[in-house]
Amino acid sequence: MLYEGVLRKMQTENGHPIQYFMIFDNGFLNVNQALNRELQIDFIKYQCLNCGEDRPIYRQGFCKKCFYETPHAGDWIMKPELSTAHLDKEDRNLEYEKKMQLQPHIVYLANSSNVKVGVTRKSQVPTRWIDQGAHEAIEIAEVPNRYLAGITEVALKDHVSDKTSWQKMLKNDIEDLDLTEWRAKLKPYIPEEAAQYFIEDNTETNLEFPVLQYPEKVKSLNLDKTPSYKGVLKGIKGQYLIFEDSTVFNVRGNEGYYVGISIQ
Structure with a gap:
């Protein structure tokens, strides 16, 4: 299944464990159901959460111009x-x-x-x-x-x-x-x-987080440097996806990035 759209912070429902959801234009993904499966994340473009333009994200999901103008920042x-x-x-x-x-x-x-x-x-x-x-x-x-x-x-x-x-x-x-x-x-x-x-x-x-395996040493995924990444999802904590190779991906920290996510 391929999901495509602009990243926003994951929605959550408190439970045992907490349930996580990524919301996209073509549907939503219950991220818990992707545990122990291979995910591929592909960076496609930027999409500022305020103006919607393909401009580099400055902070909090906004391009530089919008960050200094929108009341949301x-x-x-x-x-x-x-x-x-x-x-x-x-x-x-x-x-x-x-x-x-x-x-x-x-x-x-x-x-x-x-x-x-x-x-x-x-x-x-x-x-x-x-x-x-x-x-x-x-x-x-x-x-x-x-x-x-x-x-x-x-x-x-x-x-x-x-x-x-x-x-x-x-x-x-x-x-x-x-x-x-x-x-x-x-x-x-x-x-x-x-x-x-x-x-x-x-x-x-x-609170109980859905984590099957914690990393011993974390490696942060940067989509600007690594626009395509593939790994087995082992956990979700905070707003982070945790992968088997100790890579972690901060979903909220990448708001405004338009991506494709496929699950094997």
Whole structure:
């Protein structure tokens, strides 16, 4: 079967294990069903997720021009503390920014390679944790807008990491930790504006990824350097495909690349 289209991050359904789907113009692929089968990925062209043009992808699936213009790539997306919609102040498109920023957000702890603090819209739980390859996670606070989530994350970054080691995550070089204990430890550092939103009566969420074989040493597939690749799929974790020869492919990191995928 041949699938063809522009890459976007895989859609997921939480289960035992998590189910992954790649959505294309001519249908969708349940990636779990491709485990232990040979996949071939062929890079055909670029297709910017905003303008649709065949221009080199700069960041987040956008060409350089669109990255600096589209409201879908504003600085507040990567840095929630820069959100200004609650002040009725526009960055690139106030209507879009109000829609995205002025809704409940979760400040959380996740463990994928180590404990890290992060922010996501409430509607994206547990999707955000799945995308990060976290095997366990817990909510710290539920706040009414993105700005409050951002300043809480910034305050907590002085006491816990905000980064994931994707290599450790993919090699499954991890340990189980008591996230409720971590949450209690971090409570005193939550900013006064967000203190009332602290959550202290929930439990960890545990996630199970469909991986048959973890790589000992990861080799990242770069479609610009290797436009055609073939390998046996052995696992899916985070937004990565893991192959038998230890090659890994970051689907989300290649958004905007138009590809053909065939399964043997």
